[in-house]
Amino acid sequence: MIKKLSIKVNGQGLQAFTPLVQQQLSLCNIDEGLCTLFIQHTSASLLIQENYDASAQHDLENWLNRLVPENDSLYTHTLEGPDDMPAHIKAALTATSVSIPFMDGQLALGTWQGIYLWEHRHYTGQRQVIMHIGA
DSSP states (O other): OOEEEEEESSSSSEEEEEHHHHHHHHHHOOOOOOEEEEOOOOOOEEEOOOESSSHHHHHHHHHHHHOOOTTTTTOOOOOOOTTTHHHHHHHHHSSSSSEEEEEEEEOOOOOEEEEEEEESSSSSEEEEEEEEEEE
């Protein structure tokens, strides 16, 4: 079963969407299998990360922004603005898909794990994630 999810983003940062994935999984009426998520963009990524303390998310964002700064003189792909090429590099360094097993109709995430879309641009709008449920 395949579903398309729209995730609202408000600029750079991590956007949690675990409840949306669990809700869609519950509608499938499948007890166990694998849930794979794939983002259809080249300037954002997906990850599983700590969902308890927001400072962990902020530290990740700050670290990656320091590693891949905007306005680097090496960039030639600058037509779409100073955040575009860094966003492509960040997406290349992170993941475009994640797979999570589920049991008894529930995602098998650890206690402090959540699913995040990591927006790497200053973009505000919707990002598309494809969700595949396999039994």
